[in-house]
Amino acid sequence: MLRERLAELVSQSCDGEISAAEALEATVPLSYLGLTSLAQMRLIDTLEREYGVEVDLGGDIAFLDSVDGLAAWVSAAR
Amino acid sequence: MISFSGTRSGRAPLTWGQRAIWDAIRRTAPDDHYFNFGRVLEVPRGARPASAAHVSRGIGLLVERHEALRTLVGPGPCQILHDRGALPVRVAAGADPAAVLAELSATAFDYEHEWPLRVALVTGGGLLSEDEVTHVVLVFCHMAADGLGAEQVVRDLRLFLLRGALPGGAPPQPLDLARWQESPGGRRQAAGAAALWEREYRRIPATMFGLPSAAEERPPIRRAALTSPAIDLAAQRLAVRHGTSTSTVLLAAVSALVAEVTGHGTVAVLPIVSNRFGRDTRTAVTTLSQEGLFVLGTGSGTARGTAFADLLAAARPAVLRAYRSGYHDPGDRERIAAETSRERGVPIHPYCCFNDMRFTERATDHDDERIRRARSETSLTWPLSQDELNCRFCVHVTDAARISVTADTRWLGTADIERYLLGLERLLVEAALR
Structure with a gap:
C-alpha cells in the first residue's frame, strides 16, 4: 500500500508527467522520467505533511529517485 | 473607476x-x-x-x-x-x-x-x-x-x-x-531555512564580485540581453541527457561561469524561489517568491576543467537546499548576515542572483548540427540603464532563448558583461556537443 500511495504522490508532484504505474515500474531514476527538482520539492513538502517526517536536505537524497527508495526512507523515518 | x-x-x-x-x-x-x-x-x-x-x-x-x-x-x-x-x-x-x-x-x-x-x-x-x-x-x-x-x-x-x-x-x-508564518508551523519552516543560511554564510566567500572593475559607466547599472536559440537547444539537450530541468542546467552553468570570472572555487548564487511547493499556495495571489541560497563548489574554480555531469551531480542536491532556504523569514536572514559578518570581520552578501521567470519549460533532444547552426542567430542588446539596484549581478531568464545580465559596472564592466553572456553560450554549447 505504501508503495502505491508514494507512486501516486510522485505522479501528483509532477502534474502527471509520470503516471503512478510508470513510477512503480521505473527502471531508471525518476528524475530521468520528468521528476524535476521543482517536483521533488513538492514531493518533499507532501511527504513531510502526510507522514509527519522531516527531510534533511543536507544528507543523501538519492532515495527521491525511486519508489522503493522512497518507501524505505518513509518506513525508516516514521 | x-x-x-x-x-x-x-x-x-x-x-x-x-x-x-x-x-x-x-x-x-x-x-x-x-x-x-x-x-x-x-x-x-x-x-x-x-x-x-x-x-x-x-x-x-x-x-x-x-x-x-x-x-x-x-x-x-x-x-x-x-x-x-x-x-x-x-x-x-x-x-x-x-x-x-x-x-x-x-x-x-x-x-x-x-x-x-x-x-x-x-x-x-x-x-x-x-x-x-x-x-x-x-x-x-x-x-x-x-x-x-x-x-x-x-x-x-x-x-x-x-x-x-x-x-x-x-x-x-x-x-x-x-498569521501562519507566525504560528509554530511557520516558525518551524523558518528555523529549517535559517539553519541552511547560517551554515553557508559561515563558509561562502564574502561576496561574488568584490574587485572594483575600473570601468564604471554613468549611470552605473547596465543590462545586456542575449537572444540565443543555441542556449535554448543546448540546455534542453543537457537536461534530457542528465535527467534534470533546463532551469537547473542554466543555474549550474551560470554558477560555473561566475566561478570562472571571479576565481572563486565556491560560488554562492541567490536564485529567486517561487515558494509554491505546497498544494495550498500554488494558486495564491501574493508575492511569495524570495531569494534562496544556492552554493556550488566548482573545484578548481574553472568550469572548463569540470565535466558538466559532475557539475550537475553537485547542483542537484544544492538546488533542493536552495529551494528550502527560499521560504525564510527575512528577519532571520538579516540577523544571520549581521552575526556572520561580525564574526568574519567582513560583510557577507553574495550580491549575485538568478531569476528564471519562465512558467513552464520543455526539454527535448536536438542534434549537433541544429545546435551548431543556431549559434549564427545569437544577438545582444543593451535595453536598460539606471542609477540604483540592490544587487551587483542579476541573471534573468525571460524565455528559453533570452537571458540577460543586469550588473553594477563598478564591479563588472560592460565588456565583461558581454564576455560573460557569450561565455555562457559557449559553455552550454560545448557541453551539449561533447
Whole structure:
C-alpha cells in the first residue's frame, strides 16, 4: 500500500508527467522520467505533511529517485 | 473607476515575501519602478465582443476575491487590507497594448495610498466598435504579486470573460499567510531555512564580485540581453541527457561561469524561489517568491576543467537546499548576515542572483548540427540603464532563448558583461556537443 500511495504522490508532484504505474515500474531514476527538482520539492513538502517526517536536505537524497527508495526512507523515518 | 466591496478588512505584519520585496524596493528607490511588471491579456475569441463595463465587472470581482489587490503598506511597515474602494481604469481607444503597458509600468507605486494594480482597457481599432475591449493591460505592484501570482490573476480574468464567473474557492490570502508564518508551523519552516543560511554564510566567500572593475559607466547599472536559440537547444539537450530541468542546467552553468570570472572555487548564487511547493499556495495571489541560497563548489574554480555531469551531480542536491532556504523569514536572514559578518570581520552578501521567470519549460533532444547552426542567430542588446539596484549581478531568464545580465559596472564592466553572456553560450554549447 505504501508503495502505491508514494507512486501516486510522485505522479501528483509532477502534474502527471509520470503516471503512478510508470513510477512503480521505473527502471531508471525518476528524475530521468520528468521528476524535476521543482517536483521533488513538492514531493518533499507532501511527504513531510502526510507522514509527519522531516527531510534533511543536507544528507543523501538519492532515495527521491525511486519508489522503493522512497518507501524505505518513509518506513525508516516514521 | 471600478468599485469593489470585499468581505473583510484587517491589518497584519508583512509576510516574508512582502518584507523581502519591501527591503529590495527601499534599497533600489528612487529607481524602484524596476520591480513593476505587467501582463497583457488579449480578450479570447470566445468572449467577444466584451464591453468595457463587462470587463470592469470582472476586474472588480478579482479585486474582491484576491485580497492582495486591495492591500496597502501601512506604518511599521505592516499590511493593511481594505474591504472597499474604487480602482481607476484607463480606457485607451485604439492604442498599442505594449505601449500602454510600458507607460503604466514606468513610475513607482505609491505603496501606502495607491491600489497595487493599474488597469487599462484597450478598445476599438479597425472595424470594431469603440466600446469593444480587445486587450486588458494589468500592471502589478510587486508587493501584491510575483510572476506566478499575476499569472493566476490573468487566468482568473480569462475564465471570467469566457464563463461569466470565477470557479472554485479563493486561495490563501496574504493576511492568512502572515498569521501562519507566525504560528509554530511557520516558525518551524523558518528555523529549517535559517539553519541552511547560517551554515553557508559561515563558509561562502564574502561576496561574488568584490574587485572594483575600473570601468564604471554613468549611470552605473547596465543590462545586456542575449537572444540565443543555441542556449535554448543546448540546455534542453543537457537536461534530457542528465535527467534534470533546463532551469537547473542554466543555474549550474551560470554558477560555473561566475566561478570562472571571479576565481572563486565556491560560488554562492541567490536564485529567486517561487515558494509554491505546497498544494495550498500554488494558486495564491501574493508575492511569495524570495531569494534562496544556492552554493556550488566548482573545484578548481574553472568550469572548463569540470565535466558538466559532475557539475550537475553537485547542483542537484544544492538546488533542493536552495529551494528550502527560499521560504525564510527575512528577519532571520538579516540577523544571520549581521552575526556572520561580525564574526568574519567582513560583510557577507553574495550580491549575485538568478531569476528564471519562465512558467513552464520543455526539454527535448536536438542534434549537433541544429545546435551548431543556431549559434549564427545569437544577438545582444543593451535595453536598460539606471542609477540604483540592490544587487551587483542579476541573471534573468525571460524565455528559453533570452537571458540577460543586469550588473553594477563598478564591479563588472560592460565588456565583461558581454564576455560573460557569450561565455555562457559557449559553455552550454560545448557541453551539449561533447
